[in-house]
Amino acid sequence: MRIPLIAGNWKMNTTVAEAVNLVHSILDRLDKIEGVEKLLCPPFVSLFTMKELLKGSSIKLGAQNMYFKTKGAYTGEISPLMLSELCEFVILGHSERRGYFGETDEIVNRKVKAALVNNLKPIVCIGETPEDNETGRAEEVLYRQLNQSLNDIEPIQDIVIAYEPIWAIGTGKAASGEQSAVTIDFIRNTMTKLWGKRISQDLRILYGGSVTSHNIAEFISQPEIDGALVGGSSLKPKDFLDITNQAATIKVPHTSTHLRTKE
Numbered sequence: 001m002r003i004p005l006i007a008g009n010w011k012m013n014t015t016v017a018e019a020v021n022l023v024h025s026i027l028d029r030l031d032k033i034e035g036v037e038k039l040l041c042p043p044f045v046s047l048f049t050m051k052e053l054l055k056g057s058s059i060k061l062g063a064q065n066m067y068f069k070t071k072g073a074y075t076g077e078i079s080p081l082m083l084s085e086l087c088e089f090v091i092l093g094h095s096e097r098r099g100y101f102g103e104t105d106e107i108v109n110r111k112v113k114a115a116l117v118n119n120l121k122p123i124v125c126i127g128e129t130p131e132d133n134e135t136g137r138a139e140e141v142l143y144r145q146l147n148q149s150l151n152d153i154e155p156i157q158d159i160v161i162a163y164e165p166i167w168a169i170g171t172g173k174a175a176s177g178e179q180s181a182v183t184i185d186f187i188r189n190t191m192t193k194l195w196g197k198r199i200s201q202d203l204r205i206l207y208g209g210s211v212t213s214h215n216i217a218e219f220i221s222q223p224e225i226d227g228a229l230v231g232g233s234s235l236k237p238k239d240f241l242d243i244t245n246q247a248a249t250i251k252v253p254h255t256s257t258h259l260r261t262k263e
């Protein structure tokens with residue numbers, strides 16, 4: 001069974017005080033929503049406070065990035081070991097990390113491995129540029145990102161894949177539900193080739209890119225789409241609650257009939 005996941009990526013927004021206010025404004029109502037997993041990914045500096053605030057609730061906590069080394073002389077970096085005390089998930093390979101900070105598939109691969117060793121669930125982001133799309137190279141790029149980011153990793157159900165077309169992130173130009181379902185189907189088929197059918201049927205694959213309370217229904221009603229990674233709208237309490245409520249109402253969890261054994 002794939003439990004739908006609605007994840008809020010707050011990016012580099014909110015001071016600690018603002019994060020506390022934002023959580024207070026959604027905590028009780030978000031906590032009560034059943035049937036979907038709810039995840040908040042604030043900036044690093046708010047993780048400890050958020051952990052305390054979310055204690056005893058059904059809301060999960062995630063980070064937005066990490067380094068792949070456990071500890072050492074890497075000034076300014078945050079390790080998976082540090083995060084493992086604070087949160088359950090970590091977003092890796094977001095297109096803003098790839099675009100602004102030069103993260104390659106090889107770096108993402110090292111981070112995914114390090115996250116898993118430290119019992120963190122990676123949300124691995126992939127997505128094509130507008131140019132890839134225009135030149136018909138989207139599938140080739142997505143295949144490469146999956147193949148390289150997940151290279152030499154034992155198939156495991158704890159990884160979440162987020163399909164985020166770069167042209168849709170923060171632009172207000174979301175992909176259509178149908179369009180993204182076709183691509184997510186391609187992603188699942190690719191994972192079947194890489195990891196086998198049983199695990200790939202259980203992997204959660206999210207859509208991300210300008211998701212709002214007005215378009216979430218379009219995505220979540222597609223059987224292949226298991227939830228959303230939400231940027232801008234996750235900073236607006238009413239919108240994020242509305243998105244999560246709609247996901248819980250619309251989504252019937254997909255049931256897989258097989259046993260969870262290794263390929």
Ligand code: PEP
Pocket residue numbers: 009011164168169170171172208209210211229230231232233
């Ligand atoms: C994101 O940051 O992952 C994202 C999808 O952003 P937005 O929803 O603002 O497009």
